[in-house]
Amino acid sequence: MGTGLGHYIPLVAYLGFWVMIVVSLVKNPLYGLYYLMPFLPYRTMRDHFLIYPLGSNMLTILIFAVIIGAFFRGKRLPPSxxxxxxxxxxxxxxxxxxxxxxxxxxxxxxxxxxxxxxxxxxxxxxxxxxxxxxxxxxxxxxxxxxxxxxxxxxxxxxxxxxxxxxxxxxxxxxxxxxxxxxxxxxxxxxxxxxxxxxxxxxxxxxxxxxxxxxxxxxxxxxxxxxxxxxxxxxxxxxxxxxxxxxxxxxxxxxxxxxxxxxxxxxxxxxxxxxxxxxxxxxxxxxxxxxxxxxxxxxxxxxxxxxxxxxxxxxxxxxxxxxxxxxxxxxxxxxxxxxxxxxxxxxxxxxxxxxxxxxxxxxxxxxxxxxxxxxxxxxxxxxxxxxxxxxxxxxxxxxxxxxxxxxxxxxxxxxxxxxxxxxxxEEAPAQLAAPSSDSVNPYMAYR
Structure with a gap:
């Protein structure tokens, strides 16, 4: 973009991992999953983390933080x-x-x-x-x-x-x-x-x-x-x-x-x-x-x-x-x-x-x-x-x-x-209090 700020993007992204590790453990692990998703395929971006402490392990640490945070909150796997x-x-x-x-x-x-x-x-x-x-x-x-x-x-x-x-x-x-x-x-x-x-x-x-x-x-x-x-x-x-x-x-x-x-x-x-x-x-x-x-x-x-x-x-x-x-x-x-x-x-x-x-x-x-x-x-x-x-x-x-x-x-x-x-099983409750979203699934993409 010509601003000279691109050099700091990897550092900001790396610090973001540490923030999301804490968020996943103490607040909402779903946010940690949202954050890590773009980095799963983008290996060249993750490689910039190698110069920072634990940089090569940030993805692994965040995945474990999401799992641990989920178990702390009593979340369960769907049957599969x-x-x-x-x-x-x-x-x-x-x-x-x-x-x-x-x-x-x-x-x-x-x-x-x-x-x-x-x-x-x-x-x-x-x-x-x-x-x-x-x-x-x-x-x-x-x-x-x-x-x-x-x-x-x-x-x-x-x-x-x-x-x-x-x-x-x-x-x-x-x-x-x-x-x-x-x-x-x-x-x-x-x-x-x-x-x-x-x-x-x-x-x-x-x-x-x-x-x-x-x-x-x-x-x-x-x-x-x-x-x-x-x-x-x-x-x-x-x-x-x-x-x-x-x-x-x-x-x-x-x-x-x-x-x-x-x-x-x-x-x-x-x-x-x-x-x-x-x-x-x-x-x-x-x-x-x-x-x-x-x-x-x-x-x-x-x-x-x-x-x-x-x-x-x-x-x-x-x-x-x-x-x-x-x-x-x-x-x-x-x-x-x-x-x-x-x-x-x-x-x-x-x-x-x-x-x-x-x-x-x-x-x-x-x-x-x-x-x-x-x-x-x-x-x-x-x-x-x-x-x-x-x-x-x-x-x-x-x-x-x-x-x-x-x-x-x-x-x-x-x-x-x-x-x-x-x-x-939830249909009776929905019928009792209908809404535009419940009766029309096409409204999902608002």
Whole structure:
């Protein structure tokens, strides 16, 4: 803005964490959740905290403060099988790390200087976000606020992504011009986040009734899709197409026609650099280009490793410690990595978790009468469809930056499901004292 104050933004944000930690513990933990949400994906902003005391742990501390503050006030989790699945999953992954130790593939997972233990600890922060959100989101107003703050958080990521991407000339595709993005882990990670939440708000959009909110949501979706396009991630492109297909099947059949037309004419309407990126899977000799060939080589090696121990795998977080093609530390397919590290048992728990997430989303979409809850349900279905596809091309699941906000929304969905089920019991009281909000759910977006 040219004021010179931008230098102080990280410090103010850091101090804000300490304020919200205190607020969460002594007053209202919901405010702490609201505050941390924009920082979940914005890793580059959080990295500025590293120069301050406990700067690298501010997010973790605030999440624990929200949970502790909620328990102090007697708040309870809504009923959901997702909590049980996560508890089983976390325990299994920890035991799986000891298997890796027994096989001589990793150190004992005991201390913060053990790579495998740190990997597990960072992953477990994701279900803790879900627990924190589920505890403190207790009513319809909080659910509405969560969706709104998610939109604001996405807008920040859109802005940062577009500013980085459009600072380059894209007359032709150039891998060296791809920026890591505001999530800090690479362009493909940012792309997975953008595709996922672009689809969430596209699914949420049909249930907004007021024109100005609808227009703002259209603008947010358009900005997100533009940012996704300039990440040059082929996996993200496919994720968007699948997300749009799901929305078309479940809500807007016209989208299926638009999707079919786009697939026929896309090479004529997308920028040249995007077309080059999509078409570079094979080189002029008909052979796979370097990144695609790397994936094939990794999967072939992973298959041999899986067959060595198909039931329980080789131990969670061990793949990153081995020697692989071009010194890569990831299988470039999350499902393959789950199979290699945790075996068939780990895959079963993983698919159980995904099934429960889809079940909760479909339940809200098909059974809720409130447009807010229906929009939340369809948005999560589209986001999950995008997420499932993205993970075929790399680990897009264990990054808090990608899925943190998604789990906040699932916490809201779990509470919405409970509110939806208890609503009939409250109907007599509402009928006795009717109001415009109670008889007309469309007034929710005032």
């Amino acid at each position: 099988k997702l909590f049980t699945v996560w508890l089983i999953y976390a325990a299994y992954l920890y035991c799986s790390m000891w298997l890796g130790t027994a096989l001589g593939l990793s150190r004992a997972p005991l201390w913060l200087n053990d790579t495998n233990f740190v990997t597990w600890k960072d992953y477990i922060l994701i279900p803790l976000v879900f627990v924190a959100a589920s505890l403190v989101i207790e009513d319809r107003k909080a659910i509405r606020n969560i969706v709104f703050i998610t939109a604001i958080s996405l807008l920040f990521i859109d802005r940062a992504s577009l500013m980085e991407s459009l600072s380059h000339s894209w007359a032709a595709f150039d891998e060296n011009k791809r920026d890591p993005g505001p999530l800090a882990w690479g362009a493909n990670i940012t792309a997975a986040f953008l595709a996922q939440f672009g689809m969430f708000f596209w699914g949420f959009l049909p249930f907004l009734k007021k024109g100005r909110y609808k227009l703002l949501c259209y603008a947010l979706v358009a900005a997100t899709l533009l940012a996704t396009m300039y990440t040059f991630s082929r996996a993200a492109y496919l994720s968007v197409l699948v997300g749009v297909f799901m929305i078309g099947i479940l809500k807007k059949r016209q989208l299926l026609i638009v999707l079919a037309v786009f697939l026929m004419v896309w090479q004529a309407v997308v920028p040249t650099a995007v077309r080059e990126r999509v078409n570079m899977t094979e080189n002029s000799n008909g052979q796979l280009e370097a990144s695609a060939q790397e994936r094939v080589d990794l999967w072939e090696n992973a298959e041999k490793s899986f067959l060595h121990s198909p039931i329980v795998g080789n131990g969670y977080a061990t793949f990153q410690l081995g020697e692989h093609v071009d010194n890569l530390r990831d299988t470039h397919n999350w499902y393959v990595k789950v199979a290699v590290e945790t075996g068939i048992v780990g895959l079963i728990i993983t698919f159980w978790l995904l099934q429960q997430m889809f079940a909760l989303s479909f339940r809200l979409f098909f059974k809720a009468e409130d447009p807010l809850y229906k929009g939340l349900g369809l948005g999560l279905i589209a986001a999950m469809a995008s997420c499932v596809i993205a993970n075929f091309f790399g680990d897009r699941w264990t990054y808090l930056e990608i899925t943190g906000l998604l789990w906040v929304l699932f916490g809201a969905a779990a509470r919405a499901n409970q509110l939806m089920q208890t609503a009939p």
